[in-house]
Amino acid sequence: MITDNTAIVADILRKEDVVAIPTETVYGLAGNAYSETAVRKIFELKNRPTYNPLIVHIKSLDFLEQVACDIPAIAYELAERFWPGPLTLLLKKKPNVPDLVTAGKATVAVRIPDQSLTLELLGQLDFPLAAPSANPFGSISPTSAQHVNDYFGDKVPAILNGGDCLKGLESTIIGFDNGSPVIYRLGALSPEELGYEAIRVNDKLSSPLAPEAPGMLSRHYAPRTKTYLTNDVSSVIGMFPGKRIGVLLFTDQSLDNVVHKQVLSVKGDLQEAGKKLYAALHELDKQSLDLIIAERLPDVGVGRTMNDRLQRAIAEH
Numbered sequence: 001m002i003t004d005n006t007a008i009v010a011d012i013l014r015k016e017d018v019v020a021i022p023t024e025t026v027y028g029l030a031g032n033a034y035s036e037t038a039v040r041k042i043f044e045l046k047n048r049p050t051y052n053p054l055i056v057h058i059k060s061l062d063f064l065e066q067v068a069c070d071i072p073a074i075a076y077e078l079a080e081r082f083w084p085g086p087l088t089l090l091l092k093k094k095p096n097v098p099d100l101v102t103a104g105k106a107t108v109a110v111r112i113p114d115q116s117l118t119l120e121l122l123g124q125l126d127f128p129l130a131a132p133s134a135n136p137f138g139s140i141s142p143t144s145a146q147h148v149n150d151y152f153g154d155k156v157p158a159i160l161n162g163g164d165c166l167k168g169l170e171s172t173i174i175g176f177d178n179g180s181p182v183i184y185r186l187g188a189l190s191p192e193e194l195g196y197e198a199i200r201v202n203d204k205l206s207s208p209l210a211p212e213a214p215g216m217l218s219r220h221y222a223p224r225t226k227t228y229l230t231n232d233v234s235s236v237i238g239m240f241p242g243k244r245i246g247v248l249l250f251t252d253q254s255l256d257n258v259v260h261k262q263v264l265s266v267k268g269d270l271q272e273a274g275k276k277l278y279a280a281l282h283e284l285d286k287q288s289l290d291l292i293i294a295e296r297l298p299d300v301g302v303g304r305t306m307n308d309r310l311q312r313a314i315a316e317h
């Protein structure tokens with residue numbers, strides 16, 4: 001059921017069941033963060049390994065201390081500047097957050113989403129929502145109710161319909177290393193906007209064995225179709241004569257021997273491109289192509305986040 005009725009959705013959540021919720025980043029698969037039953041259903045539906053922890057969504061800053069403690073001053077500063085918004089903070093967890101949510105880690109990931117229907121829903125609940133992106137583990141994140149429905153259909157009792165996600169890329173995850181902020185996952189909030197260009201992106205985390213943040217796994221966010229990433233789309237097209245080729249372009253260009261073309265932003269706007277990236281990949285993946293050739297984005301702002309996601313989309317088929 002796709003609905004915009006938050007009261008119906010709240011009832012389902014009170015019964016420890018799972019629903020899909022819109023956020024400004026991507027759709028989430030949400031359940032009561034304090035209910036092991038609900039959280040277990042999320043992992044099962046997504047086919048997600050239990051070593052991969054979930055983000056807890058709260059309704060306002062007043063609720064932060066219900067799930068986290070020993071919060072550094074800089075975390076409050078960031079929360080005040082960017083919440084509600086696409087920023088997730090890794091903080092020391094309180095014992096009432098089930099270990100299943102945090103995969104046994106000492107930290108909990110928390111954010112306030114910037115989406116009016118979901119904030120209305122959270123306002124009706126007396127518990128926070130644990131929610132990973134609403135896609136099967138490893139596949140492209142959903143940025144519309146229809147994407148979620150295509151993935152899960154009736155396996156999810158309700159999808160709260162907030163339309164297309166405004167940002168279209170997952171939240172930026174920041175943790176604290178001896179009090180200094182560290183970016184754990186590039187996301188919709190760019191380092192430039194954060195004003196923390198100097199924070200190191202923790203490359204140590206890309207080990208697929210025991211990933212600190214499995215969004216850092218090398219293959220993730222991936223279409224089923226074999227995908228290439230390049231600065232020069234037309235020369236890669238030339239390497240595959242006779243193939244059914246689809247292209248993903250930042251701005252438009254005329255190309256021969258292409259059966260499907262997705263242009264992310266005619267005017268070259270990175271925000272617009274970010275908003276459309278996953279929808280374009282979903283569309284390309286539906287075209288029974290032999291391959292997708294994606295154009296690398298300018299490596300600034302959310303262009304870096306998009307290149308990070310595309311890089312993971314191509315890793316080893």
Ligand code: TXA
Nearest residue numbers: 025028053054107108109132133170171212213214215
């Ligand atoms: O924008 C978003 O963040 C969306 C919406 C629904 O809020 N959620 C999302 O969740 O992208 P998910 O589960 O697809 O990605 C969350 C990432 C995972 O890579 C997970 O490993 C990491 O956050 N994470 C969660 N808790 C963590 C923790 N305690 N320590 C390190 N990483 C954590």
Ligand code: MG
Nearest residue numbers: 132133141215
């Ligand atoms: Mg995800």
